[in-house]
Amino acid sequence: MPKKINVAVAGASGMVGGELLDLLEKRRFPVGEFLPFNSGRKAGAVTFGKKKHLCRKPSFAALKKADLVFFASTDDVSERFAKKLAAAGVWCIDDSSRFRLDKTVPLVIPEVNAAAIEPGRRLIAGPNCTLTGAAVALHDIHKKFRIEELRIATYQAVSGAGKSAMRQLEAELKYYLKRGGAPELKYRKFPHPIAFNLFPQVGGFDRNGVSVEENKVEAELKKIWASPRIKISVTAVRVPVLRGHSLSIWAKTRRRWTPAALRSTLAKTPGLEFFSDPYKYPTPLAAVKTSGVKAGRLRVSGTSPREFQLWIVSDNLYKGAALNSVEIAEYLVKNELL
Ligand SMILES: NC(=O)c1ccc[n+]([C@@H]2O[C@H](COP(=O)([O-])OP(=O)(O)OC[C@H]3O[C@@H](n4cnc5c(N)ncnc54)[C@H](OP(=O)(O)O)[C@@H]3O)[C@@H](O)[C@H]2O)c1
Known part of the structure; x- marks a missing residue:
């Protein structure tokens, strides 16, 4: 039995978030607890593992319950939580553009530069979908x-x-x-x-x-x-x-x-x-x-x-965002980093 991983998705109700949930299921990512978040501006629910889950507004305490957080919302949400969570030991994979050019954050496409992933750098950015x-x-x-x-x-x-x-x-x-x-x-x-x-x-x-x-x-x-x-x-x-x-x-x-x-x-x-x-x-x-x-x-x-x-x-939405992020997560699991 593979170890179960508690997964949070910030932006679960968005375009990238929707594909992320779908790919996590299709590729049988070993999700334990599943924690979806949206803007909180209106009530929203997503379906995952054949169950409906209510989305909530993200907070540091709620996100920290996860072993792995996918950020698929806005630069501002990533700015508020990603570095702090990574410092607290939570792996963060960020699809926003907030940290892509930050020298301390690896920007990763696994088949191109997986070597940039290191155990001590728990915040990983995925690149812009165009390049x-x-x-x-x-x-x-x-x-x-x-x-x-x-x-x-x-x-x-x-x-x-x-x-x-x-x-x-x-x-x-x-x-x-x-x-x-x-x-x-x-x-x-x-x-x-x-x-x-x-x-x-x-x-x-x-x-x-x-x-x-x-x-x-x-x-x-x-x-x-x-x-x-x-x-x-x-x-x-x-x-x-x-x-x-x-x-x-x-x-x-x-x-x-x-x-x-x-x-x-x-x-x-x-x-x-x-x-x-x-x-x-x-x-x-x-x-x-x-x-x-x-x-x-x-x-x-x-x-x-x-x-x-x-x-x-x-x-x-796939290799340009959600699929790349799931592949990064799979790399972490395969290499026993997560
Ligand atoms: N679309 C692409 O092809 C693509 C490719 C690469 C990277 N990205 C990046 O991925 C991220 C998501 O893009 P998207 O296309 O999926 O956008 P989207 O369809 O507009 O979805 C945005 C998601 O973020 C949530 N959100 C918005 N403001 C929030 C806040 N203040 N707090 C918490 N959640 C908030 C939304 O929740 P509500 O449902 O409540 O509004 C929704 O779930 C962006 O950073 C984008 O730059 C997108």
């Missing part, structure tokens, strides 16, 4: 051929912005199909209508005109690959897809390669499903609720013989 695809798909190529420059254009699903963003797209679609045009919504998650539209803005802009998301992708990818000198340039675009982030990437390497060497590296990269047939490229719809990252349309770029292009897709 996960690139971090996994290009990791082995980076190790072998050293990527020097990386250009990324993103095509990001609305679920990346949480359940209220999904509701905005659904409401706009219904209105458009019934009456045409865009509705006047009381609350908008996005700066523009998203149904039948797209816009090059994910988060606010800094003084140089770079968006929050573009900065996150650059900084977090450098940290995960431990490659601070790599040059990364990103354009993040929100598209009317419900689930699944796609990336079009251009990568220039220091070392030379042949297309065959790239293909064989991609085919063996852990966590990646590589499609070498150009007609079998991955799409966000086909990636929904699938584990791992998918890539296709590999080609030599027209601008340099050391630059190649690749199309990458991953489910932002």
Whole structure:
């Protein structure tokens, strides 16, 4: 019998939280006591282990009853509790962006940098859902051929912005199909209508005109690959897809390669499903609720013989968040850290 682990989920009623509960059950994570939390703004319940559980507002005392806390709510909730809980001996896996760039907190994708996990550092961050695809798909190529420059254009699903963003797209679609045009919504998650539209803005802009998301992708990818000198340039675009982030990437390497060497590296990269047939490229719809990252349309770029292009897709709620967190937890159990 595996040891039972008391698990708390802050944000159990959210998009990532819902997938987390589902994955913990599907993957038979040895959950003992189960403690779900929401904002407490309205009564909410979640189903886990075939039982309904009432969600509560999180407090330090209530969270501390767990051996492991998944944070899938807001930066502020992670800020208030995660470091204190970790110092008190509770393992914390944080999907918010609050500690991702904190030098004392490992930022982890198990198949890329599990070695960053240490017994003494009980707070572990999971990365932004957008860069996960690139971090996994290009990791082995980076190790072998050293990527020097990386250009990324993103095509990001609305679920990346949480359940209220999904509701905005659904409401706009219904209105458009019934009456045409865009509705006047009381609350908008996005700066523009998203149904039948797209816009090059994910988060606010800094003084140089770079968006929050573009900065996150650059900084977090450098940290995960431990490659601070790599040059990364990103354009993040929100598209009317419900689930699944796609990336079009251009990568220039220091070392030379042949297309065959790239293909064989991609085919063996852990966590990646590589499609070498150009007609079998991955799409966000086909990636929904699938584990791992998918890539296709590999080609030599027209601008340099050391630059190649690749199309990458991953489910932002799975490998981009909940699945990655559950895999971190499984790593802790497997290595007897938890
Ligand atoms: N969506 C993605 O693809 C994705 C990917 C990677 C990381 N993340 C990160 O994961 C976290 C959750 O994202 P999400 O998309 O699941 O958001 P979401 O669908 O909006 O859900 C947010 C969850 O947090 C809870 N919450 C909000 N304010 C709270 C508070 N003050 N105290 C306690 N709980 C609170 C909500 O409870 P109520 O139900 O009561 O409102 C809900 O359960 C965010 O930090 C996000 O940046 C998301």
